[in-house]
Amino acid sequence: xxxxxxxxxxxxxxxxxxxxxxSAWRPEHTLASYAKAIxxxxxxxxxxxxxxxxxxxxxxxxxxxxxxxxxADHRAFASRRTRKRIDGDLVEGWFVEDFTLAELKRLRAxxxxxxxxxxxxxxxxxxxxxEEIIDFLAAQADVQGxxxxxxxxLKHGSYSRGLGLPMEDRVLxxxxxxxxxxxxxxxxxxxxxxxxxxxxxxxxxxxxxISLLQLIDDDxxxxxxxxxxxxxxxxAQMLTxxxxxxxxxxxxxxxxPTRMIIPLGADGRLAHPTTLVRDxxxxxxxxxxxxxxxxxxxxxxxxxxxxxxxACNEAGSIxxxxxxxxxxxxxxxxxxxxxxxxxxxxx
Numbered sequence: 001x002x003x004x005x006x007x008x009x010x011x012x013x014x015x016x017x018x019x020x021x022x023s024a025w026r027p028e029h030t031l032a033s034y035a036k037a038i039x040x041x042x043x044x045x046x047x048x049x050x051x052x053x054x055x056x057x058x059x060x061x062x063x064x065x066x067x068x069x070x071x072a073d074h075r076a077f078a079s080r081r082t083r084k085r086i087d088g089d090l091v092e093g094w095f096v097e098d099f100t101l102a103e104l105k106r107l108r109a110x111x112x113x114x115x116x117x118x119x120x121x122x123x124x125x126x127x128x129x130x131e132e133i134i135d136f137l138a139a140q141a142d143v144q145g146x147x148x149x150x151x152x153x154l155k156h157g158s159y160s161r162g163l164g165l166p167m168e169d170r171v172l173x174x175x176x177x178x179x180x181x182x183x184x185x186x187x188x189x190x191x192x193x194x195x196x197x198x199x200x201x202x203x204x205x206x207x208x209x210i211s212l213l214q215l216i217d218d219d220x221x222x223x224x225x226x227x228x229x230x231x232x233x234x235x236a237q238m239l240t241x242x243x244x245x246x247x248x249x250x251x252x253x254x255x256x257p258t259r260m261i262i263p264l265g266a267d268g269r270l271a272h273p274t275t276l277v278r279d280x281x282x283x284x285x286x287x288x289x290x291x292x293x294x295x296x297x298x299x300x301x302x303x304x305x306x307x308x309x310x311a312c313n314e315a316g317s318i319x320x321x322x323x324x325x326x327x328x329x330x331x332x333x334x335x336x337x338x339x340x341x342x343x344x345x346x347x
Contacts, residue, residue, distance in 0.1 A: 006325065006326035006327075006328070006347075007277065007278070007326065007327055007328030008328050009286070009287075009328050009329060009330040009331075010281050010284075010286060010328075010330060011286050011330035011331065013043070014325065014329070014330060014331055014332075014344060015043045015044055015149070015288065015330065015331030015332075016041060016042050016043045016044070016331070016332070016334065016337050016340040016341055016344065017042065017043065017044045017045075017046055017151055017288060017290075017331055017332060017333045017334065018033075018034065018037030018038075018040075018042035018044065018045045018046060018333075018334070018337045019046055019290060019291045019333040019334055019335050020033065020046060020047075020048065020061065020335070021033025021034040021035075021036065021037045021045060021046075022034075022036035022037040022040055022042075022335070022336060022337055022338075023112075023335045024117065024293060024294050024295075024312070024335040024336040025117075025336070026121055026125075027068070027109040027110060027111050027112070027121050027122070027124075027125060028061060028068065028109075028112060029047060029048060029059040029060055029061060029068070029109070029127075029128070030059075030109045030125035030126070030127075030128065031125065031126075031128050031132070031133070031136050032121070032124070032125050033125075034047075034133065034136065034137070034140075035136075035140065037337045038137075038140045038144060038148055040336075040337040040338035040341065041337055041338060041340075041341035042148070042337035042340075042341075043148065043149055043331075044148070044149035044150065044151045044185070044187070044331075045133075045137065045148065045149075045150060045151065046151040046152070046153065046189075046333065047059040047128075047130065047133050047150075047151075047152050047153070048060060048061050048062070048152075048153045048155050049130060049152050049153065049154055049155060049167060049171065050062065050063045050096045050097070050155050050156065050160070051063075051096065051097060051160050051163075051165040051167050051170075052096055052097065052099060052100060052101045052104060053096075053097055053098060053099055053100050053165075054100045054101055055165055055170065056101045056129055056130075057129065057130040057152075057167055057170060057171055057174065058096065058101070058104060058127050058128065058129050058130070059127065059128050059129075059130070059133060060096060060127065060155075061112065061155075062086075062155060062156070063086065063095045063096045063097060063155065063156055063159075063160075064086070064091050064092075064093040064094065064095055065093070065094050065095070065096055065107070066081075066093035066094050067093070067110075067112055068109060068110055068112050069094075069107040069108065069109055069110055069127065070107055070108050070110055070122070070123060071094045071107050072094075074106065074107070077094065077099075077103070080094055080095075080098050080099070081093060081094055082094075082095070082098075086156060086159055087156060087158075087159060087220070087224035087227070088220065088224065088227050097160070097163055097165060101129065104127050105126060105127070107126075107127060108122070108123045108124065108125060108126060109121075109122075109123075109124075109125045109126070109127065110122045110123070115310065116295055116297070116310045130152065130171065130174050131174055131178070133150070134150065134174070134175075134178045134180060134181050135178070137150060137180065137184075138178070138179075138180035141180065141184070147184050147185070148184070149184060149185035149186065149187065150181060150184065150185075150186045150187075151186070151187045151188075151189060151213070152171065152186070152188055152189070153188075153189040153190065153215070154167055154168065154171065154188065154189070154190045154192075154195055156224070157190055157192045157194070157195040157224075157225065158192060158194065158195070158224055158225040158228050159224065168195050168198055168199055168202075169202075171188070172199070172202060172207075175210070176207075181209075182209070183209055184209065185209055185211070186209055186210045186211070187210070187211045187212070187213050187252075187253070188210060188211075188212055188213070189212075189213040189214075189215050189255065190213075190214070190215060191215040191216075191217050191223055191224065192223045192224055192225040192226075193214070193223050193225060193226065193233075193250075194225045195225070196212050196214060196250055196251055197250050199212055200212060200250040200251075211252040211253065212250065212251040212252055212253075213251060213252065213253045213254065213255055213288065214238075214247050214250075214251040214253070214254050214255070215254075215255045215290075216235050216238065216239065216254055216255065216256040216257070216260065217235055217257075218235075218256075218257045218259070218260065220235075221234050221235060221236070222234050222235065223235070239254075239256070239260070239276060239279075240279075241279050241282070241283070244279055244280050244282075244283040244285060245283045247283070247285060248283045248284045248285050251285065252285065252286060253285055253286035253287065253288055253330065253331075254280055254285050254286075254287055254288070255287075255288045255289060255290055255333070256276060256287070256289055256290075257289065257290060257291075258289045258290065258291070258292065258324060258332075260274065260276055260289070261273060261274060261276055261277055261287070261289050261324060261327055261329065262274070262323065262324060262327065264300060264301075267301060268300065268301035269300055269301045269302045270300045270302050270320075270323060273327050277327045277328050277329060278328070281328065286330035286331065287328075287329050287330055287331075288329065288330055288331035288332060288333065289324065289329055289332055289333070290332070290333035291333045291334065291335060292317060292320065292321050292324075292332060292333070292334040292335070292336070292339075292340065293317070293334070293335045293336070294312045294313060294314060294317040294335065294336045294339055295309070295310055295311065295312055295313065296308065296309050296310070296311050296313045296316065297309040297310060299313055299316045299317055299320050300320055300323075302319075302320070302323075303315075303316030303317070303319045303320050304316060314339060317336065317339045317343075318339050318342050318343045318346065321334070321339065321340060321343035322343050322346060322347065325343065325344070325347055
């Protein structure tokens with residue numbers, strides 16, 4: 001029996017997307033993390049954006065910052081610890097929207113997963129703004145002699161809008177104000193639908209470098225804006241052939257979790273691929289799954305090397321990425337862009 005040929009992507013080039021930078025090796029969403037990602041060959045860097053109290057987009061994984069900064073060590077901010085309902089979830093901690101940019105600049109980043117990735121860089125790096133990231137990216141592109149794309153995620157869009165801090169127009173204005181992001185590839189992402197629909201209406205021919213990506217969640221059944229509006233649409237419905245064709249009316253790509261493309265069996269090994277990549281391609285959508293991580297605990301059992309769960313398994317991560325490349329994906333998010341680059345080189 002012959003082995004079937006790998007499926008083909010529809011993208012001209014499969015993209016290595018640096019998930020929060022090279023977050024396996026530096027605290028996520030810091031210029032140091034983005035710098036290492038670029039040095040390691042990333043095609044795109046991915047900052048998650050949230051809004052400060054004074055309306056500045058900054059890079060944090062979410063608006064709660066207790067686990068990714070040293071805010072708890074600042075006595076002046078102790079009273080700002082609180083509890084909020086964010087996108088349907090009750091969350092306790094410190095929140096970006098309760099701080100001005102000047103106050104956030106007093107904080108320093110910390111590793112979000114210290115048991116896995118250590119804490120040696122804790123306290124070294126500041127929280128960057130979107131404008132600082134673009135300036136840095138343009139300088140790095142000049143040094144590298146190549147174009148590097150920007151893939152911002154607009155986090156908690158409807159929640160932020162409800163606070164009077166809408167980020168869509170602010171982000172578009174910042175992108176338009178910088179020469180680099182008027183021409184370099186930019187892909188704006190969201191787990192919500194409404195802000196992508198709004199962004200599509202704002203993007204005319206002069207912004208042809210900007211594309212849109214619909215993120216797909218496996219932790220929540222519905223997009224947060226659909227939930228807030230008491231709608232019935234689910235992510236599962238969005239991934240049917242009809243749902244994918246609807247997404248294609250406003251977005252250029254989808255980003256599902258990796259296991260929606262090749263699930264894990266009961267033994268933790270890769271099962272048969274689903275039809276998601278094929279169905280999305282038939283709708284004209286690129287597929288860019290998230291997230292490949294280099295530690296054994298995150299890798300399918302097929303590729304474990306016998307090391308500890310927290311151990312970095314370079315060969316296993318490369319092999320796993322290659323298995324997903326064979327499904328025809330058009331790009332992928334990885335915490336270790338160097339391994340993503342190696343996996344592509346072995347295709």
